[in-house]
Amino acid sequence: xPELFDKxxxxxxxxxxxxxxxxxxxxxxxxxxxLTHDHRQTPEKxxxxxxxxxxxxxxxxxxxxxxxxxxxERSSTSKDTExxxxxxxxxxLSELRGDYEVFxxxxxxxxxxxxxxxxxxxxxxxxxxxxxQDDMVHESAKHALEQRRKYARWLDSQDPAVAANAMLLIIGxxxxxxxxxxxAQGKAFEExxxxxxxxxxxxxxxxxxxxxxxxxxxxxxxxxxxxRRSAKGEFxxxxxxxxxxxxxxx
Numbered sequence: 591x592p593e594l595f596d597k598x599x600x601x602x603x604x605x606x607x608x609x610x611x612x613x614x615x616x617x618x619x620x621x622x623x624x625l626t627h628d629h630r631q632t633p634e635k636x637x638x639x640x641x642x643x644x645x646x647x648x649x650x651x652x653x654x655x656x657x658x659x660x661x662x663e664r665s666s667t668s669k670d671t672e673x674x675x676x677x678x679x680x681x682x683l684s685e686l687r688g689d690y691e692v693f694x695x696x697x698x699x700x701x702x703x704x705x706x707x708x709x710x711x712x713x714x715x716x717x718x719x720x721x722x723q724d725d726m727v728h729e730s731a732k733h734a735l736e737q738r739r740k741y742a743r744w745l746d747s748q749d750p751a752v753a754a755n756a757m758l759l760i761i762g763x764x765x766x767x768x769x770x771x772x773x774a775q776g777k778a779f780e781e782x783x784x785x786x787x788x789x790x791x792x793x794x795x796x797x798x799x800x801x802x803x804x805x806x807x808x809x810x811x812x813x814x815x816x817x818r819r820s821a822k823g824e825f826x827x828x829x830x831x832x833x834x835x836x837x838x839x840x
Contacts, residue, residue: 601662602730603720606767610655610679611734613761616745617651617686620757624693624750647689653682654764669779673772680768687761690754702755708744712759715740810836 601607625644661675694701702709717737722729738745744756805814808828815838818827826838 601659602722602726604658604662604767604771605717606764606771607655607658608717608720608730608734608737609760609764609767610658610683611730612738612741613683613686613757613764614648614651614655615734615738616753616757616760617647619745620750620753621647624753643689647686650682650686650689654679654686657682658768665775669775673775673779676768676772676775680765680772683761683765683768687758687765690757690761694751694754694758697751697754699751701758708752708755709759712741712744712756713763806838808834808836809838810834 621644625641625647657675657679661672661679664675665672691701704713718733720730720733722733741756741760745753747753747756805816806826807813808815808830811828811830811834813828813830813834815826815836816829817824817840819825824840826840828834828836830836
């Protein structure tokens with residue numbers, strides 16, 4: 591009999607979560623460094639007089655990470671909700687990627703070509719597997735910062751276009767991972783169904799067991815009997831029918 595509840599959580603071991611954590615942290619840092627609300631700052635800094643882009647970018651980054659968490663935690667009772675929240679995470683990061691893209695263009699530059707040397711270098715970076723078991727919060731934060739060091743050459747650049755281009759590629763990688771997650775979640779739902787379906791099955795099985803517990807044994811073969819109906823009304827019929835045609839009046 592399949593388990594009623596799916597396994598849930600485990601998001602801290604996902605590469606997509608590690609990258610989403612990195613994206614949120616670096617977006618906060620990027621906005622503090624390169625988006626200013628003070629017109630007295632140096633003119634080469636991007637001017638965001640009302641703080642709207644700062645707020646939208648940081649909120650989109652937060653939504654990407656938080657919806658991965660919530661989707662994973664809801665997976666035990668609703669695969670449908672898990673898929674929807676994972677898709678929300680993907681949509682939020684797509685929105686954020688658009689903000690970085692416009693930032694680069696507004697700075698008078700172009701996003702790196704996928705064929706450029708820098709893009710190849712960033713995309714070649716591998717994410718280490720998450721080895722932790724018990725001290726999850728501490729170890730996952732440590733793990734994310736360790737992966738961040740691999741991108742430090744670009745993220746720490748004084749040129750905002752370099753940092754923004756690196757973020758474009760990191761976000762793109764996270765989006766591809768989330769796309770694969772949604773596909774895997776859909777396949778799991780097809781194979782094992784959702785919580786509601788399994789709960790209905792359990793209820794029907796329990797009801798059937800209760801009915802069998804109240805049924806008398808067949809007078810011919812001693813197998814449990816079931817209520818059956820004919821033109822003359824209800825009667826007990828052997829569950830072994832047609833091998834056994836034992837009956838009994840109700």
